[in-house]
Amino acid sequence: MKPFCFADGQIIESKNAIIHPMDLGIIRGYGIFDFFRSVNYKPLFLDHYLDRFMSSAEKTFLPMPYSREDLKQIISDLTDKNDMEQGGFRMVLSGGLSDNHFSPADGKLFIFPEELLFPSEEKYNNGIKLLSLEYVRPIAEIKTTNYALAVWDSIRWKKEGAEDVLYHLNGQVSESSRSNFYIVKDGVLITPDQNILLGITRKHVLQLADKVEIRPLSMEETLAADEAFISSTTKVLLPVTQIDDHTIGTGKPGPITLDILEKFRALEKQMTSSKVL
Template sequence: MPRIAYVNGRYVPHSQARIHVEDRGYQFADGVYEVAGIRQGRFMDLTLHLARLERSLRELDIAAPLSTEALKIILREVVRRNRLSEGYVYWQITRGVAPRDHAFPDNPKSALVVTAKRIDPARYTRAMESGVKVLCVPDRRWARRDIKSIALLPNILAKQEARAAGCYEAWQVEDGRVTEGTSTNAWIVTRANTLVTHPSGPAILNGVTRQVLLKAAEMADMKVEERPFTPEETYEACEAFISSSSAILLPVVEIDGRKVGDGTPGPVARKLRALYEAVAEFSP
């Protein structure tokens, strides 16, 4: 079945989806985005995604193109038209179309694009069982990573460096501390059985799945520290994992060519992955 996209008020075949050449997202990366997972036809943690979207728009002074309730209707319709059961929905809002000028245009009209994509859940099931490899690289991004901006070139370069090294993800390092992955949040479990992840703030994107996993850890009475950690600490950790809306949680079994723990997915990662299902919001 052909994929369907939503572009500025119209549902169109994905292959025919078009934006204007002077859309500021295309010319300046002047926009934000969100990605929500779909499980058995239901949105995962949609409330948190919409709240983060509102914050990103506010931080960049971009007007929402429509109300939250209207946006929900469009997201659901894109899922319906694509007959999506397992996958994710991506939506992007830019400042809109205007003659090319770095300063904000007067009275811009925000632009909205929504797409959907199927995924094979077995892909992540296999990765959960085998674990993934991570490469540490310098963090070359801008100083407002808490905004989910579409300006992702440094992330892309770091991800490609990791893939070229045979790794699934890159952990970005700033001032000797791991911030996060290129499209994931980073976690370790110390030998004292403490769960550690970078605190929220301008240095990282406060991942929706990150927020849910922290609630799950609290529910399980796990000891948690939200603080930066060094690459050297990761080499000594007994477990490590990454989290994201698409993959939820994937154990990390190797960092910079060094085994994490015994080189297999550990019990804390497995427990948190199971607890996620009990804490996450699933909505139609």
């Protein structure tokens, strides 16, 4: 975490940020967040992330006390205060102090600049393993702070040498715990259309691919894929070469996966080539 954050309506030292223990974010796990990267002092795809964050607030009935321009100014000020050449920004809006300890209330906004840890180069070169898990995230289209199952289940992943999980229900694949999921079959990129978060990285990945299908995706199709990968803000695009004990394709990152990754990195470089916010 960087030295300065936004809390209580002002920029303060991050170590002094506090939340009331009776906030719904604590006692009910109710709140929203979003996370974006900053490269060369410039937030990447900021307007898209603000769109989603403000939409999440509206859909969860949490009042947003700041306008889009307010948020942009706060982020700019935090960038300067922390000399934030690169890293991540975590925006959190808590569920608030509720009179009945249950209904959404006026939440508390935090914006935390953070250091970023990317996956190792080995994972990009060799791919990763996912473990299948029968589950669909509650209100999956909203980026809520409720990751209880994933945090609990992550102990299993580590024991089995996996990077993450692949959620599925009734034979249909949805997403990973913190990433969108894709397969490639016969040159076509296929990604699920239901029970998913509409990822910002996903939005741009779909624009970079030549042939795309956005539709229900079965587990049977997934295991028969030529290639597979996940995408997220912090992983960008990470090849998947194994699901449970099943090898995907050749067991190595595929050419279409690597081509999209290269195109995305070129797009990122183009968008962050100047220091102007």
